[in-house]
Amino acid sequence: MSAPRNTLPVATTADVRRAALGDLRADRRAVSTMLGFTALAAGAGLVGPWLLGRIVDAAARGAGVGTIDLLVVGIVLATVVQTVLGRAAIAVGYRFGERTAGRVRERFLGRALRLPAAVVERVDPGDLIARGSTDATAVATALRRAVPEVLVASVQAVFLIVAVLVLDPVLGACGLLCLAGTGFALRWYLRRARAAYLAEAATGAGLADVITSTAHGARTVEALGLERERAEAVEGAIERSRAARLRTLWLRTVLFPSAEVSSALPVVGVLLGGSLVVGGGVVSLGVVVSAALYLRQLVGPLDTITLWVEQVQGAVASYARVEGLTVVPEPGPTSAAEPVDDRIVVRGVHFAYDEGRDVLRGVDLVVRPGERLALVGASGAGKSTLGRLLAGVDRPRAGSVEVGGVPVADLPPDRLRAQVVLVTQDHHVFRDSVRDNLLIAEPTATDDDLRRALAAVGADWVAELPRGLDSVAGVDVAPDGARAQQLALARVVLADPHTLVLDEATALLDPTTARATERSLGAVLAGRTVVAIAHRLDTARDADRVAVLEAGELVELGTHDELLRLDGRYSALWRSWHPRA
Template structure:
């Protein structure tokens, strides 16, 4: 079960929204001003219509009615133009703000420690970066400006009714209390319901992504039924959470529709009584009723977008939640005094499990080539993650130059230690783009030298050389070529310590050996820690460390360990198909 990334608290979401508004404060102020002017222009029409009614009732001239009618047309046109420009300004504000949200999300995602992403799963991060960011963008671009306009219009309309007569204004507000109760009931339940829906969507995305990426493994081990069952459970969880939000909407919207009629009826009844007693003109009663009827449109807009606002609020909480994720050390740590790596009394356990490393002690001297060998599950990869600063030990220390590796900030750490695993990635772009990620200032000569160092002769045969596009629509490197690109990036990064965790696993034996020798030549004078099942790597190493059951059981040169006749000697003879040496 993966642990999902954090969710921001409502206060954090409000603070983030306020920060985004401050970053584009002038546009937001212009948006408010334009909406206020548009709302003010819209109030003139019902008031002037009331004047027409009073004029006709009093037997006024036709010319007066015509002039008032023309004024209604002018103010209606002014409202149309102001509202249109307000929406234009609002949409531009929304697009700029959305760009900031996207850029901030990418920056935060790239700053996440690898261990956090692994525990949370890529599905959660993917769902937040796609569906949730899209929902926030829709709100900023569409729902936000629309709701803001509607809120300003609603306040102006209610104010106009109170100006006509405070009693009619009170009747209108009292009639709207049904909407307030329905809205309060909805909002109390909506946030948690939409957060649950988002979490269910993330879990489903994680299961589908994991199943698709491991399709061959699923087929090889006959796990199809299990994966289908897990997918169905995730889909059912999505259905339940979505049904819950649908139920909230099915109760909320009908209650609102009924509540629209009540204030208009109340104003007509109260206004009719006042008119009968000569306390109010017929035109004022009609104007008040029209105002409240006019109130339906902005309220409808607000309530129509309430669902989107609740959904996007939950999405914003998930997007902003990345800010609550623990980061690697941000303070500048003291620089390591040398390149020596020390592991002392290290114990480590993954979440919810027992120790997988038990009191490991190891010193890696600068410039040494150390091979870590052992059966699967012995703890080699876990130790490499601690050495590379991906994880921190639960007890004990892992230091480089007497500084704890976990205390180094990412940039500082990568200048000292780089971990290369059998997992690799080819980025969309050219060969040059894929290499410059590691060294933006590298020249073409340096790029060619890095490719040559890892035996990537195929790169020189591409039709456009370094400018050949890779990926969809371009050249598709196979597994070994993609791994060579990854190793070339390491050569360009030029760290003093390189950890190879089965880094040549996808290369054929001849290419793998050639690549490892090329790397050894390029990285001469640097520390190389190689973790592999191919024992020719151990044969070429200065020392060999043997791990069994999370413990370091043997340490020495290849010849010494073979002569000792222990676990390493057994592995070596087994790898060569030789019978074990006689005791």
């Protein structure tokens, strides 16, 4: 039974906040420099409106042209200083964003590589791919542009608000009261944005997974006439993605107009309030002009914040998905103990996928060193699951699977690879040279070792390539199913494990190549322990012993002839496979 597929977890708001603070601390010098330049630029930006107010008051008093010209020069200098410092802050922020985006990507890659194999195999491929591509790109874009610009705009907004309140508290309060609409619009948006953007990202990953799985299974879809069903599945995924995108679009259509209108109201409020108090001599006309200009300048930072808040929210949701890998439990500590022998003992094993119904129930089995054991049973009996446990890919929910007295899953990766290897029909060939694809299994192997391993699995086609072992998969040669499987089997030869768990290891080879490979593997398998998950009972006939699984339980164990004489479950399976026998 194959493991059910699911999605990786999503980090909580607290986890994202903690990760973001860690990224800020990691480059605190750049953050401090950016904040310093921003504060100085914001301070310089306050000078112009204040001097303009002084010009209005000076003109009202009949001051000379020289005084006014001097104030104008001050405005020009302040504007130049603000522009230079503001651009310097943005430049520092962009460099900070690039470095931080690189750290986020490296952190994600490291965590993805450390994910337990059992977790990766049960996760929808589209989910992990989307997190490493779309989500990581969204986070990088936000760090590169949105975060610096929003931070600069936020500091400018704070300075302007403080300045207008200091200039005249009454006029400042009047303007800020008119600005309340923007706050309400942002609050309304932010309360709904996280869930909406997480849903958009999840449906996008689901769409990618449906399309990928349909493309990979195109031959099966065509052979079984499943075109309509797969088309409906794709259309359903598209519709769910579209609905999620429309939800976030609706949020933006409410936020942007509300913020646009609200950001213009403070200037109107100050001018109306100022018209009432200027005549009474409470404040001067210059103060009203300065306050109005401060609030007019506030429109720019608010527009920047509003413009970027949508992308920031999308990036925060993507950040939560990228950081979600931290929620996945790390693999348990490995054992330093060395197995005393090569005997594998399974005691009272129970196993279930994701707290579901037990796939294996109370299995007891001893795999003797050097024997060839076949695992047989109907589809869903638990054969592949038991094979994964024997190879240390999964851990039992209850009971134990030990080799030489040490839990198989506790062995360090290098030691485990030398002890037992699981070979299935699913293999990955990296876009690299044939040599490097093989050296994964044994980095110290020589070219002669590689050629012998290839010859052992019948991969004669490598020698016929123009560049031989230097040929690049995907460029010089197409790594189709048969060739990918031969490369994987050659890796097994190089790894030289004591025990092999074969789960349809030659299923993707054409009949002629499969027969040649199986004959070549005969010499390779000699003297090793081999556990063959037999989906075809011809494999079981040649085994030393046959273990029969039914509904997750081991119901029969013995040689082929013994089980036929028993006339039990295995005998029934054999007759169904060979009706004339």
